[in-house]
Amino acid sequence: xxxxxxxxxxxxxxxxxxxxxxxxxxxxxxxxxxxxxxxxxxxxxxxxxxxxxxxxxxxxxxxxxxxxxxxxxxxxxxxxxxxxxxxxxxxxxxxxxxxxxxx
Amino acid sequence: xxxxxxxxxxxxxxxxxxxxxxxxxxxxxxxxxxxxxxxxxxxxxxxxxxxxxxxxxxxxxxxxxxxxxxxxxxxxxxxxxxxxxxxxxxxxxxxxxxxxxxxxxxxxxxxxxxxxxxxxxxxxxxxxxxxxxxxxxxxxxxxxxxxxxxxxxxxxxxxxxxxxxxxxxxxxxxxxxxxxxxxxxxxxxxxxx
Numbered sequence: 383x384x385x386x387x388x389x390x391x392x393x394x395x396x397x398x399x400x401x402x403x404x405x406x407x408x409x410x411x412x413x414x415x416x417x418x419x420x421x422x423x424x425x426x427x428x429x430x431x432x433x434x435x436x437x438x439x440x441x442x443x444x445x446x447x448x449x450x451x452x453x454x455x456x457x458x459x460x461x462x463x464x465x466x467x468x469x470x471x472x473x474x475x476x477x478x479x480x481x482x483x484x485x
Numbered sequence: 486x487x488x489x490x491x492x493x494x495x496x497x498x499x500x501x502x503x504x505x506x507x508x509x510x511x512x513x514x515x516x517x518x519x520x521x522x523x524x525x526x527x528x529x530x531x532x533x534x535x536x537x538x539x540x541x542x543x544x545x546x547x548x549x550x551x552x553x554x555x556x557x558x559x560x561x562x563x564x565x566x567x568x569x570x571x572x573x574x575x576x577x578x579x580x581x582x583x584x585x586x587x588x589x590x591x592x593x594x595x596x597x598x599x600x601x602x603x604x605x606x607x608x609x610x611x612x613x614x615x616x617x618x619x620x621x622x623x624x625x626x627x628x629x630x631x632x633x634x635x636x637x638x639x640x641x642x643x644x645x646x647x648x649x650x651x652x653x654x655x656x657x658x659x660x661x662x663x664x665x666x667x668x669x670x671x672x673x674x675x676x677x678x
Contacts, residue, residue: 383620390552391552392552393552393553398637399620399636444636444637444642446552446566446635447567447635448567448568
């Protein structure tokens with residue numbers, strides 16, 4: 383079983399307690415009614431689908447119930463790191479990211 | 486909100502007819518005993534950091550701030566569920582909701598006494614019985630006495646509290662209680678195996 387580090391519980395917990403909540407860092411426009419159709423489509427429907435590093439929202443639903451962000455590798459399914467919701471996208475990822483985060 | 490809660494409690498408590506789910510059910514296997522606990526007063530508490538001191542004072546138990554911890558005093562236990570969420574269980578018959586009613590600091594206190602059922606799992610194989618459906622590490626290093634956490638058992642959500650080295654309290658929603666009790670009974674038999 384995958385172990386995921388919850389930044390609020392400050393420890394690794396079994397994956398069964400978590401739920402994926404889509405891509406992270408998608409900001410809703412402050413003036414959503416004024417968005418052009420193209421921009422709205424981009425915001426609402428279009429998601430990146432990279433091979434490799436992806437930034438996702440996860441929720442510790444059967445634990446502290448908090449949303450947080452996680453950096454995950456879509457090739458290996460390994461979590462590189464997790465951080466609290468609202469924190470900026472990490473500019474630098476840990477080199478040996480799998481250590482102490484997910485096994 | 487606090488006012489309304491106090492009013493409701495006063496209006497309904499004496500006349501409320503209580504029909505405990507699974508009352509008196511218990512099962513034992515070698516090394517584990519699974520038992521339904523007596524009804525207790527329960528409260529779901531949400532509050533920001535700034536209100537904690539006032540609430541702790543009113544409740545008579547210090548609300549823990551560390552993840553996966555609990556605090557017990559005078560039959561009342563407060564368990565950390567999330568950064569601003571606690572589950573308070575009172576087994577001494579005092580209503581924590583009434584104690585919070587007088588606190589003016591921002592908080593949300595909801596009575597959930599009848600929503601939950603408490604089940605005790607006791608014995609040297611208690612951890613093994615719970616681990617039959619709960620993926621958390623229940624070794625004493627990772628889950629010491631007093632540790633509390635919301636987690637899952639099989640396919641339902643539970644709140645788990647370690648009350649002693651070989652004793653756990655499992656809290657689940659009333660409608661899931663039959664499932665949880667049966668699951669734990671099976672787990673106890675397997676653990677005794």
